Amino acid sequence: MPLQLPIRLHPDAPHLDHLTPRSAIPGGSFEVTGSLLLKDGELPEAFFGETPASFDMARPTHARIRVPSGAISSDLVLRRNGVASNVLHANVGVPMAEDLHLVSNPAIDADGNLFAMVSGPRGEKVPVSIYRIARDLQMSAFAHDLLNISALAFDPTGNSGRDLYASSRADGTIYRITPEGHVTTFSEGMGIATGIAFDRNGNLFVGDRSGTIFRINPTGEIFVFATLEPSVAFYHLCFHPDGRLLVTAPTTSSNQPIYAIDRDGNTTTFFHGLGRPQGMAFDVDANLYVAASLQGERGIIRVWPSRLGNEMHAELTVTGSDIIGLCFLDDGCCALATHTTLFHADLGIEGLPLI
Numbered sequence: 151m152p153l154q155l156p157i158r159l160h161p162d163a164p165h166l167d168h169l170t171p172r173s174a175i176p177g178g179s180f181e182v183t184g185s186l187l188l189k190d191g192e193l194p195e196a197f198f199g200e201t202p203a204s205f206d207m208a209r210p211t212h213a214r215i216r217v218p219s220g221a222i223s224s225d226l227v228l229r230r231n232g233v234a235s236n237v238l239h240a241n242v243g244v245p246m247a248e249d250l251h252l253v254s255n256p257a258i259d260a261d262g263n264l265f266a267m268v269s270g271p272r273g274e275k276v277p278v279s280i281y282r283i284a285r286d287l288q289m290s291a292f293a294h295d296l297l298n299i300s301a302l303a304f305d306p307t308g309n310s311g312r313d314l315y316a317s318s319r320a321d322g323t324i325y326r327i328t329p330e331g332h333v334t335t336f337s338e339g340m341g342i343a344t345g346i347a348f349d350r351n352g353n354l355f356v357g358d359r360s361g362t363i364f365r366i367n368p369t370g371e372i373f374v375f376a377t378l379e380p381s382v383a384f385y386h387l388c389f390h391p392d393g394r395l396l397v398t399a400p401t402t403s404s405n406q407p408i409y410a411i412d413r414d415g416n417t418t419t420f421f422h423g424l425g426r427p428q429g430m431a432f433d434v435d436a437n438l439y440v441a442a443s444l445q446g447e448r449g450i451i452r453v454w455p456s457r458l459g460n461e462m463h464a465e466l467t468v469t470g471s472d473i474i475g476l477c478f479l480d481d482g483c484c485a486l487a488t489h490t491t492l493f494h495a496d497l498g499i500e501g502l503p504l505i
Contacts, residue, residue, distance in 0.1 A: 162186065164194050164228040164235040171449070171466045174217045175243040175486060175493045178449060178469030179206055180226065182213045184235070192230060198240055199224030217242055217469075223496070243468070243486055243495035247283050251276075252487045254345060254386055255429040255475035257302035259329075260311035260505045261285075262480055265292065266492055267299040273320055274298075280316065280327070283492070292331050297321055300344045300384070304505050307352035307368070311505030317343040317356060324356065324366070337366050347387035347395065348504075355395055357385025363397065363411065376415040386475070388430035388438075391502060396420055396438070398427040404443065408453070421453050421462045429475025429487065432502040439499075441473045441487075449473055450486065468495065478502070 166184040174180055187194070188208045196203040198221040206214040215226070222244050225237035247266060256266045264283040270276040279296035283289050298320035305313050314327045315336060322340040327333050341358035348354055352368040355375060363385075365375040378385075381399035388396045390410065397409040406427055410420035425443030432438055438453040450468035455461065472488040478501020479485060486493040 160233040162189065162231065163233040164189075164230060166226070166228065166235050166238045169226065169238045169240060171469055173241040173243060173468045173495045173497055174449070175468070175470035175473070175488070175495070176217050176219045176221055177471045179214050179216045180240055180469070182215060182226070182238075183211060184213075185211055187211060187213045187228065189230070194228040194230035194235075197227050197229065198222075198242065241496065243470075243493035245491050246287055246485065246494040247281065247289050247492040248490065250281070250490055250492065252474060252489055252492070253384065254301045254487075255431065256477045256485050256487055256492060257304055257314065258477055258479065258485075258504070259304055259314070264477065264479070264485055264492070265302055265314060266487070267302060267316070269299050269319075270297075272298055280314070287494075293325075293327050293333055296325060296333070297323075301346045301387075303346045303348055303354070305348050305352055305354070306350060306505045307348075315346060315348075315354060317346045319344055319359070322358075324354065337370060337372065339372075340364060344381075345385040345387040345397070347389055349389055349393070349395075355387055357381075357387055357397065357399075359385060363387075363395070376411045376417055378409060378417065384428070386427075386429050388432070390420075390438075391432060391436050394420075396430060398430065398440065398442075400426040400428050402426070404446075406442075408438075408440065421464065423464070424451060427451075431476050431478055433478065434500045434502050436502075439467065439476060441475050450476055467497070 164186045168183045170181045188210045201221045223242045226240045227237045228235040251269045253269045262285045278291040280293040282292040300317045300319040312329045316325045322343045324337040326336040345357040354366040356364040361380040363376040365373045386398045395411040404425040407422045408420040427442035430440045444451045452467045453464045475487040477485045482498045
């Protein structure tokens with residue numbers, strides 16, 4: 151077997167050591183550490199594959215490089231005066247569905263089909279309210295003429311996890327939609343109904359933007375579960391593996407909490423210090439992923455407890471300036487939602503099944 155010799159770079163070439171975070175979508179940025187990234191004030195050229203990119207910031211040992219539109223997962227390289235750096239692989243999410251109007255997480259059914267909304271302007275119906283994206287990424291209309299869909303969730307206990315529920319922020323209605331697209335009204339009078347989530351017993355929880363979290367049992371009875379401060383925008387709901395209901399209520403503040411509500415309706419702060427937290431999801435190791443800003447960077451933030459469990463940590467996992475939600479797929483990948491587009495990203499993370 152021939153001896154593999156190390157590649158020798160030109161002594162004036164930039165050298166790349168490390169790339170963070172795990173992934174980005176176009177409009178997000180990667181942090182690069184290395185050496186000679188900036189030499190004598192001269193900025194190199196940056197490329198994702200053959201797609202040129204721009205710098206948000208550059209220093210000799212540290213740079214931030216913006217992911218351009220049209221970039222895909224590829225090797226990042228810097229070039230200056232005809233010499234190139236070594237390469238680092240950049241994991242970039244690619245569009246899988248466009249021309250949507252997403253205001254919360256997409257949802258995935260028991261067969262791996264993905265569902266995404268077109269919420270539309272307040273008080274206006276749109277021709278297609280919910281789209282279904284099959285595993286082969288074929289997109290088709292699923293539900294029509296529903297008013298201002300705000301959130302989607304599947305009931306894990308009913309019809310083998312294939313009945314989709316959707317909230318309407320315009321009329322406070324919760325709709326139930328069969329796999330064939332047949333729509334019925336499940337519940338009414340939910341105020342400005344926004345986020346929804348099912349627990350493992352089939353109880354549906356609904357966030358009313360005025361400050362009430364409702365619980366609807368499988369027979370349709372409605373109870374007030376908890377009350378929070380009114381939200382200027384939305385509520386996003388997600389269940390922790392230990393049974394607590396997590397809630398975000400985004401405002402314009404850069405130092406907001408994620409709330410945790412126990413089974414008795416008692417509210418505590420799960421984590422504090424995020425900017426405009428929105429959609430959430432868990433992995434199988436009980437790490438929380440939330441669309442939010444952390445220290446001025448927007449994207450998907452991973453939140454996890456210390457080994458002693460008395461302190462929470464947070465780090466940026468995916469960058470993207472317009473990310474509002476996410477949904478883990480069944481192959482280590484993730485669907486990342488902006489207001490108009492669903493991106494597909496291979497994160498190598500096994501999501502916690504919701505069904």
